[in-house]
Amino acid sequence: MSLPAILLFLLFNYLPMGGIILAFKDFRYDLGILASDWVGWSNFEFFFTSQDAWLILRNTIGLNLIFLAVGLTLSVFVALLLNELRGNRLVKTYQTIMFFPYFLSWVVVSYAFYAFLSTRSGILNQLFHVLGLESVSWYTEAHYWPFILTFAAVWKGLGYWTVIFYAALIAIDQDYYEAAAIDGAGKLRVVLSVTLPMLLPIILVMALLQVGRILNADFGLFWFLPMQVGMLYETTQVIDTYVYRALSVTGDVGIGAATSLFQSTVGLLLIWGANLLVRRVHRESALF
Amino acid sequence: MGKHGILRLFLAVAFLVLGSLGLGAQTSEPVKLTWYIVGSWPQAGQEEVFAKFNTELIKRANIQIEIRALGWGDYDQKMKVLNASGEAYDIAFTAPWMNNYVQNVSKGALLPLDDLLKKYAPKTYASMAAKYWDAARIDGKIYGVMNQQIFARTSAMGGRKEFYDLAGVKLPQYPEFIADLKQLEPFLKALKAKLPANVTPLEIQWESLREHYGYEQLAPGVIVYFDDKNAKAKSEFDSKEFKAYYDLIRKWNVDGYLHGGEWVSVKDRAPAFKNGEIAFGVGGTYKPGGDVELEGQYGGMKAVSIPMSAPVATTSGIVATMFGIGRNSKHPVEAMQFLELLNTDKELYNLINFGIEGKHYTKVDANYIEGMKDSSYSPNILWELGTTFNAYLQKGQPADVWTQTKKLNESAKASPLVGFNFDGEPVKKEIAQVDAIWQQYGRLVNNGIGSDKEYREILDKVKKAGVDKIVAEADRQIAAWKSSKK
Numbered sequence: 001m002s003l004p005a006i007l008l009f010l011l012f013n014y015l016p017m018g019g020i021i022l023a024f025k026d027f028r029y030d031l032g033i034l035a036s037d038w039v040g041w042s043n044f045e046f047f048f049t050s051q052d053a054w055l056i057l058r059n060t061i062g063l064n065l066i067f068l069a070v071g072l073t074l075s076v077f078v079a080l081l082l083n084e085l086r087g088n089r090l091v092k093t094y095q096t097i098m099f100f101p102y103f104l105s106w107v108v109v110s111y112a113f114y115a116f117l118s119t120r121s122g123i124l125n126q127l128f129h130v131l132g133l134e135s136v137s138w139y140t141e142a143h144y145w146p147f148i149l150t151f152a153a154v155w156k157g158l159g160y161w162t163v164i165f166y167a168a169l170i171a172i173d174q175d176y177y178e179a180a181a182i183d184g185a186g187k188l189r190v191v192l193s194v195t196l197p198m199l200l201p202i203i204l205v206m207a208l209l210q211v212g213r214i215l216n217a218d219f220g221l222f223w224f225l226p227m228q229v230g231m232l233y234e235t236t237q238v239i240d241t242y243v244y245r246a247l248s249v250t251g252d253v254g255i256g257a258a259t260s261l262f263q264s265t266v267g268l269l270l271i272w273g274a275n276l277l278v279r280r281v282h283r284e285s286a287l288f
Numbered sequence: 289m290g291k292h293g294i295l296r297l298f299l300a301v302a303f304l305v306l307g308s309l310g311l312g313a314q315t316s317e318p319v320k321l322t323w324y325i326v327g328s329w330p331q332a333g334q335e336e337v338f339a340k341f342n343t344e345l346i347k348r349a350n351i352q353i354e355i356r357a358l359g360w361g362d363y364d365q366k367m368k369v370l371n372a373s374g375e376a377y378d379i380a381f382t383a384p385w386m387n388n389y390v391q392n393v394s395k396g397a398l399l400p401l402d403d404l405l406k407k408y409a410p411k412t413y414a415s416m417a418a419k420y421w422d423a424a425r426i427d428g429k430i431y432g433v434m435n436q437q438i439f440a441r442t443s444a445m446g447g448r449k450e451f452y453d454l455a456g457v458k459l460p461q462y463p464e465f466i467a468d469l470k471q472l473e474p475f476l477k478a479l480k481a482k483l484p485a486n487v488t489p490l491e492i493q494w495e496s497l498r499e500h501y502g503y504e505q506l507a508p509g510v511i512v513y514f515d516d517k518n519a520k521a522k523s524e525f526d527s528k529e530f531k532a533y534y535d536l537i538r539k540w541n542v543d544g545y546l547h548g549g550e551w552v553s554v555k556d557r558a559p560a561f562k563n564g565e566i567a568f569g570v571g572g573t574y575k576p577g578g579d580v581e582l583e584g585q586y587g588g589m590k591a592v593s594i595p596m597s598a599p600v601a602t603t604s605g606i607v608a609t610m611f612g613i614g615r616n617s618k619h620p621v622e623a624m625q626f627l628e629l630l631n632t633d634k635e636l637y638n639l640i641n642f643g644i645e646g647k648h649y650t651k652v653d654a655n656y657i658e659g660m661k662d663s664s665y666s667p668n669i670l671w672e673l674g675t676t677f678n679a680y681l682q683k684g685q686p687a688d689v690w691t692q693t694k695k696l697n698e699s700a701k702a703s704p705l706v707g708f709n710f711d712g713e714p715v716k717k718e719i720a721q722v723d724a725i726w727q728q729y730g731r732l733v734n735n736g737i738g739s740d741k742e743y744r745e746i747l748d749k750v751k752k753a754g755v756d757k758i759v760a761e762a763d764r765q766i767a768a769w770k771s772s773k774k
Contacts, residue, residue, distance in 0.1 A: 027372070029371050029395050029396045030397070032374070046721075050721060051749060051753065230727060231731075250391070250716045250719060251368045255716075
């Protein structure tokens with residue numbers, strides 16, 4: 001029964017792993033993958049000897065952690081609110097509205113944000129003007145961007161995450177609620193003592209999966225939303241955009257492969273480490 | 289099946305066999321080539337033009353060509369993927385600034401063409417002096433066929449003639465040129481005073497002023513001055529020219545000649561020129577009759593172009609537009625024959641560049657044409673698709689424009705490094721990093737919104753990124769190149 005799935009997995013996930021050797025090669029078009037020269041670790045030097053390596057790592061990990069924390073908290077909260085709604089139609093409507101941004105491409109979103117943030121004609125600055133406030137040059141001031149990026153990332157992903165948590169919520173056996181009601185528990189008590197504990201496994205699983213991707217930034221978000229403005233790099237440059245930008249000049253496949261191998265290796269270690277931690281605290285929620 | 293049935297069957301088969309033999313004897317299958325080009329594609333009328341181009345091509349050389357015309361934004365990326373995946377293609381546009389020529393050669397994407405050129409494109413080969421072919425040589429071999437055009441580079445600025453007249457301040461005309469950017473100040477001041485408030489006087493780019501400042505760039509952050517007989521490589525940013533530019537542009541921003549912060553980020557320059565949001569732009573190269581070509585950039589309005597340096601011949605100017613033949617091409621001979629046709633057959637050249645007569649342009653007389661208004665085919669890339677010297681003259685161009693161009697090419701001062709191509713492979717990490725720094729700070733510099741702090745940051749970061757290593761590598765390659773010439 002599971003044969004097709006296994007085949008697909010082998011074909012699309014395991015077979016291409018052979019390409020990992022590119023990370024250790026000086027790839028030449030005419031020699032091909034196998035015959036190109038081995039160059040040891042020199043492809044890895046590019047990223048680690050970059051003077052901005054630390055800044056880029058900080059942005060990638062820091063922002064991803066913020067997205068994770070804010071996104072998780074908000075979507076669990078919204079799922080709880082949805083659960084309180086009576087009437088299926090209302091729930092569907094809210095879900096659809098919240099899910100919609102998930103389908104928009106980052107290019108579209110970036111222009112929507114530009115309409116708000118543009119210095120001369122942006123909606124926000126015009127509002128500031130009416131209120132008698134100084135206008136803000138959003139696209140040249142780096143320190144606003146952690147907030148803008150977090151807002152955008154959470155706004156776009158909220159519907160998707162909420163659906164997952166809401167699905168887990170409605171699967172909770174009604175008997176628990178009835179028992180709680182008989183014991184005279186209030187709304188908040190029920191949430192704290194019944195709903196959240198029942199939801200914990202799925203929250204942990206979702207968090208674990210995200211932790212594994214902590215070094216992989218959402219390229220579309222970081223590339224399009226800040227409109228590639230150099231002055232914002234201090235807070236918007238992440239591994240994926242830096243490598244893309246640098247390699248679009250030299251077109252070096254080896255360096256690209258090396259960097260992404262590094263991201264994946266760290267991701268694997270993180271998942272493994274986080275899983276170990278989860279096993280200590282809450283054994284049945286661990287992935288493996 | 290009766291007797292007649294068998295007979296009929298036999299006849300039918302016989303006819304079929306004979307028929308196909310007969311056809312086969314008349315014409316052999318045309319050879320199919322693929323050709324990658326870049327430009328403002330797609331054009332609404334391109335299918336029709338490409339079809340006609342193919343009909344003509346089959347008539348002349350029994351070659352059929354599939355034209356894969358890609359947009360400016362897609363081409364470079366797409367060619368990298370094609371080359372890396374080893375897909376077979378026959379001909380592709382390659383240059384220092386698009387689908388990087390030297391990189392393609394050093395990574396083995398292109399075929400050496402010396403023998404093919406001499407054998408199958410003798411006229412094209414003879415049409416250019418040896419010194420020009422030398423510019424295309426890498427380790428002694430030619431990998432690309434240049435499209436003949438203006439080879440000399442002259443920094444220039446351009447804009448609408450109405451704005452120029454409005455300012456009422458005379459600027460130097462060729463062969464005079466703006467030798468110092470400060471000469472522009474009275475002009476900019478007048479522009480600022482007389483233009484409507486929503487029109488920005490100037491858009492300027494450090495990258496477009498290399499000839500003006502008298503150097504050529506070998507790699508990001510590394511330059512060689514034209515008047516340096518020893519051709520010693522230097523750091524681009526640690527120079528008095530960069531400092532002077534940095535400070536002057538800051539002042540101009542304060543004076544309100546530039547577009548300031550808003551433009552740092554988002555806006556595209558092309559549409560801003562077209563609809564007159566920016567009056568003048570620095571960029572491109574000065575060329576005889578160039579004002580007419582510029583009109584397209586300024587929404588069909590009359591344009592002027594002002595030289596900002598003396599003409600200089602550099603390697604990158606000579607090999608600025610080339611066609612290479614792909615390493616995996618199955619028909620390199622026919623591909624070269626096609627390039628010979630493109631460069632020698634006026635009719636073919638003008639068809640692919642201007643479209644179909646009566647549909648996309650009208651003939652004014654034997655040499656002059658006029659484009660149709662809102663034509664469905666006007667790629668406007670004469671310099672890419674074959675030698676421009678075969679082009680019809682466009683209304684407004686002087687009759688001897690191509691003679692003038694050839695003269696300008698010949699009169700240009702030659703850089704000490706004509707014929708030298710820098711191979712960035714050994715220092716690719718450093719190059720990628722220096723370039724990333726310029727991508728970060730470039731717009732800030734060109735809009736004059738940086739301070740002394742950013743200036744020092746640029747110098748400091750470029751140094752840390754290893755610009756000295758690139759300089760040393762360039763010096764090493766230049767020395768090797770010099771000794772190979774002796």
